[in-house]
Amino acid sequence: MKLTPLDAPGYEKVVYAEDEASGLKSIIAVHSTKLGPAAGGCRMFAYPDFESAKIDALRLSKGMTYKNAAASLPLGGGKSVIIADPKTQKTPELMQAFGRFVESFEGMYTTAEDVGISVEDIEEAAKYTSHAAGLNKGAFASGDPxxxxxxxxxxxxxxxxxxxxxxxxxxxxxxxxxxxxxxxxxxxxxxxxxxxxxxxxxxxxxxxxxxxxxxxxxxxxxxxxxxxxxxxxxxxxxxxxxxxxxxxxxxxxxxxxxxxxxxxxxxxxxxxxxxxxxxxxxxxxxxxxxxxxxxxxxxxTDEKWVDxxxxxxxxxxxxxxxxxxxxxxxxxxxxxxxxxxxxxx
CATH class of the missing domain: 3.40.50.720 (NAD(P)-binding Rossmann-like Domain)
Incomplete structure (x- = not known):
């Protein structure tokens, strides 16, 4: 898997990953970890070009910083996008490669579901990273958000x-x-x-x-x-x-x-x-x-916490x-x- 850092002033870390074997083309953007490790979903979409995907990743990442802060969560803002059509190009191997990409951030970013990504997709990614949430299985599994x-x-x-x-x-x-x-x-x-x-x-x-x-x-x-x-x-x-x-x-x-x-x-x-x-x-x-x-x-573990x-x-x-x-x-x-x-x- 080839990892390429991207220039994005005001963001802590933005990386593009390309994996030839699985066909993965993905961007993870971490905007801020000021309040805690970054968290935000993964979006799979057939972007018309790379620049459109990058812009979306950056906007969504910054949005997560604000969303997590507004919800009073001790989490920073991050987001990931996969450049692919979720209906025709999604495979278990692609999601597993994405999991390896997430793991390369060493806990700086945790992924979850977003547009084009299901619980089952995240569970494929979770086979290769311990930094995936929104799972159906596990001691603290939260399921589909x-x-x-x-x-x-x-x-x-x-x-x-x-x-x-x-x-x-x-x-x-x-x-x-x-x-x-x-x-x-x-x-x-x-x-x-x-x-x-x-x-x-x-x-x-x-x-x-x-x-x-x-x-x-x-x-x-x-x-x-x-x-x-x-x-x-x-x-x-x-x-x-x-x-x-x-x-x-x-x-x-x-x-x-x-x-x-x-x-x-x-x-x-x-x-x-x-x-x-x-x-x-x-x-x-x-x-x-x-x-x-x-x-x-x-x-x-508090059942009333989410409510x-x-x-x-x-x-x-x-x-x-x-x-x-x-x-x-x-x-x-x-x-x-x-x-x-x-x-x-």
Whole structure:
């Protein structure tokens, strides 16, 4: 396996790995270990080019520093990406090679599931590294973090709804949900149970069909989800989807979803505010997954610990939105300030 350090100012360690035997092409980016060893999932995606993969790895890694800090976890920020199509190029040998790559960081980074990666995939990687979490087996195994992520987003959505609508009751609210992967589908369950009306989109037709049947959801084409008239937009797919073009098309009062790095840039957060759309900062509301995985990393045995941490996400969301309103500031900037203060301490 060939390991190539990558130049990334402001990051502690970024490495590209290429393994000819398995076909692995992967980047691990460690942004910060100030609060503890870095932790963050692995994403497998058919990136159009190497630069796109690197940018995503760096954005996701920094996002994990902020997510872990916002969730009050003693963990730093790191992330990994595998440049491959998860439907056609994933093999046990490739995941095992990825495990060896993770192990080369000697505990500086712990991996877990993310887009395109299942519990079974991580268990293949875990055959060659002791720094993998989100497993089904083991003394502290936490399993698939997706349901926990979804629950945290739901609780935070209720908290954010109080600011957007004056109450947290989601019954009758129309929610445009983008992405029906592991987290998106679980979130749809919560929202449907709360009485919300769902409009869904996904590139996977079978997932759309499942949501239509299970939740009486209406569906639209993936690119049309930005144009529907709804109360809440819940992005649960890829990042950087909130930009000048898509924000101008939104007809909602609140954005709250599970996707990482939803804002294409800082200007996107300001643009949402200018349009009177409340934004619940993604790395705050979607911290449930890393909370679940951290029980494995930190060897937590208290059964109430995860529930308490998830409830705290909603409290933190409320605090940030309250402060943003008081300061007439964009919530994403208030959230960044909140985490920067934690890191400074």
């Amino acid at each position: 997706s349901p926990v992520t979804a629950r945290g987003v739901y609780l935070s959505c209720v908290a954010a709804a109080k600011h957007a609508f004056g109450h947290g009751d989601l019954e009758g609210k129309i929610i445009a949900l983008q992405g029906l992967g592991h987290v998106g589908m679980y979130l749809a369950e919560h929202l449907h149970a709360a009485g919300a009306q769902l409009i869904v989109s996904d590139i996977n037709a079978s997932s759309v069909a499942k949501a239509r049947q299970a939740f009486s959801a209406r569906s639209v084409a993936p690119n049309d989800i930005y144009d529907v008239e709804a109360d809440i937009f819940a992005p649960c797919a890829m990042g950087a989807i909130l930009n000048a073009d898509t924000i101008s098309r939104l007809n909602v009062k609140l954005v709250c979803g599970a996707a990482n790095n939803q804002l294409a840039d800082d200007a996107a957060g300001d643009a949402l505010m200018a349009r009177g759309i409340l934004y619940a900062p993604d790395y705050v509301v979607n911290g449930g997954g890393i909370i679940s995985v951290s029980t494995e990393i930190l060897k937590i 308490q941490k998830l409830e705290q996400l909603a409290v933190t969301t409320d605090k940030i939105l309250t402060k943003a309103k008081a300061q007439n500031a964009s919530p994403h900037k208030v959230a960044d300030q909140f985490v920067d203060e934690i890191l400074a301490q």
